[in-house]
Amino acid sequence: MQYIFHLFSDEKGYAALPEAQRQAASGAYMAYTQALKDAGVWVAGDRLRPVSESTQIHVGTDGKTTVLDGPYADTKEQLAGYYIVDVPDLDEAIKWAARCPGASHGTVEVRAIWELPVPA
Amino acid sequence: MGTAGPSVELAARESYGKLLAYLAARCGLDVAEDALADAFAAALERWPVDGVPRNPEAWLLVTARNRALDAMRRRGRESNMLERVARATQDAQRAFEVESPPQDDRLGMLFACAHPAIAQAVRAPLMLQIVLGLDAVRIASAFLIAPATMGQRLVRAKRKIVSARIPLRVPQAESFPERLDAVLAAIYAAFGQGWDDPTETDPRTRGLAREAIWLGRLVAGARPEEPEASGLLALMLHAHARRHARRNRAQAYVPLDAQDAGQWDAAMIEEAEGLLARAARANRPGRFQLEAAIQSAHAVRRLGREPDWDAIVLLYEALLRLTGSPVVALNRAVAFGQSCGARAGLEALDVFARDPRMVNYQPYWAARADMLARCGEAGLARAAYERALGLTIDPAVRAYLASRQEEMIDADNLARKRIRVP
Numbered sequence: 001m002q003y004i005f006h007l008f009s010d011e012k013g014y015a016a017l018p019e020a021q022r023q024a025a026s027g028a029y030m031a032y033t034q035a036l037k038d039a040g041v042w043v044a045g046d047r048l049r050p051v052s053e054s055t056q057i058h059v060g061t062d063g064k065t066t067v068l069d070g071p072y073a074d075t076k077e078q079l080a081g082y083y084i085v086d087v088p089d090l091d092e093a094i095k096w097a098a099r100c101p102g103a104s105h106g107t108v109e110v111r112a113i114w115e116l117p118v119p120a
Numbered sequence: 121m122g123t124a125g126p127s128v129e130l131a132a133r134e135s136y137g138k139l140l141a142y143l144a145a146r147c148g149l150d151v152a153e154d155a156l157a158d159a160f161a162a163a164l165e166r167w168p169v170d171g172v173p174r175n176p177e178a179w180l181l182v183t184a185r186n187r188a189l190d191a192m193r194r195r196g197r198e199s200n201m202l203e204r205v206a207r208a209t210q211d212a213q214r215a216f217e218v219e220s221p222p223q224d225d226r227l228g229m230l231f232a233c234a235h236p237a238i239a240q241a242v243r244a245p246l247m248l249q250i251v252l253g254l255d256a257v258r259i260a261s262a263f264l265i266a267p268a269t270m271g272q273r274l275v276r277a278k279r280k281i282v283s284a285r286i287p288l289r290v291p292q293a294e295s296f297p298e299r300l301d302a303v304l305a306a307i308y309a310a311f312g313q314g315w316d317d318p319t320e321t322d323p324r325t326r327g328l329a330r331e332a333i334w335l336g337r338l339v340a341g342a343r344p345e346e347p348e349a350s351g352l353l354a355l356m357l358h359a360h361a362r363r364h365a366r367r368n369r370a371q372a373y374v375p376l377d378a379q380d381a382g383q384w385d386a387a388m389i390e391e392a393e394g395l396l397a398r399a400a401r402a403n404r405p406g407r408f409q410l411e412a413a414i415q416s417a418h419a420v421r422r423l424g425r426e427p428d429w430d431a432i433v434l435l436y437e438a439l440l441r442l443t444g445s446p447v448v449a450l451n452r453a454v455a456f457g458q459s460c461g462a463r464a465g466l467e468a469l470d471v472f473a474r475d476p477r478m479v480n481y482q483p484y485w486a487a488r489a490d491m492l493a494r495c496g497e498a499g500l501a502r503a504a505y506e507r508a509l510g511l512t513i514d515p516a517v518r519a520y521l522a523s524r525q526e527e528m529i530d531a532d533n534l535a536r537k538r539i540r541v542p
Contacts, residue, residue: 027522028509035509091269098513099510099511099513
């Protein structure tokens, strides 16, 4: 079963950290990613560029497309990265999510990825 | 009145299990649970207005008993087995009249929770819920399980107790020792939950340590003649006595051998030592007494003495023969490294190098890294710290391992420079 971890954290808080702490944080992420790979459960994972660089696209019922700069909602925590893992069940997914450095400086949302029916 | 909230909370901690056990023995666990929940809800509503009753437990009991009888009568009206339900209601009513004040049946409930028909993984959560009244969300967090999943597992287990008629009492003599083991194991699981290694390295208690100690006291108090019950309580007290020393003033993680023994809870250690001595007199050693003895060997540091590592190795070996647990074998290897040198410890750890159970086991990698560092293998130590780092949940432990890893990088660079410039 594949699960996606959405890593929410306060972008500004991270940017305000001293360089040494930022380095330690990135080291922790590297170690965590490696642990996922060593365990054979890693599928994908990336850090995202700041939310200020995001773009919102919406196509209305009239077919008119709206394109907007910047974040969709102004919340304290932003989606800062993700992992996709392949583990037997939710219990195992939660165990891995707890080990993610993002769980201690922000929040990790665990969501099961909808499985497509296997073609007969 | 601002005191009602805490009073209700205190009453819950002290009385929940006692009242539930009493009610469940007379009208079934399902009816009892609902009735007691209603009574606590009523207390939260009434006590701030009317004041806290002089005997909160009796108030709760009367309220819950009336709700339970109401529920049974209602069920009788709705059910087509009218007569049987009516008889059960009468029986319950008579039982309530005969026996008052309630006797303490909590021990019996603990045995029901750890019944062989209940899945092992749900025994500890079940105890926390039906004996201490903790809610599923809190239990779920401690066990790193989704609250919805934990809720379902608890409901299923309780339904099983009711439908399979698992008796809410202490079992007969012939099955008692085995069943007691299951009860103690579940209490220890609650104590150590969320800890990779509850007695040595990881400081997180997730707030369940106190609850587990409370359950341990319940069993050891009711069965002082059982050495393993005292052994478990001694073990938990020894570990809990060190809770404040596990972090320094900057909230950084402090490993056991670097802890300030002056910060250990002396009274708690004394109590543990007394329990362990009492248990030893029964001359029936067991898993928990051995584990408590290991903690006791560490605790001599409060007297300014160094732990006797040879003795600790022997205790782990005895424990290993008893349990066959890979975690015990790992701890034995670590102790061996202390008594016979890091190189010997490393060789003892090598036995696990291909063990699939150790691949994601943080304490294994942390121990390996430490041993490699002490052998001067900075490069290998750095890689092992990296592995441990990626498996750590606690941010304070993560920071500690990262700083150790940093030291290894420096040492490794220094070593390389030396090789280049002879």
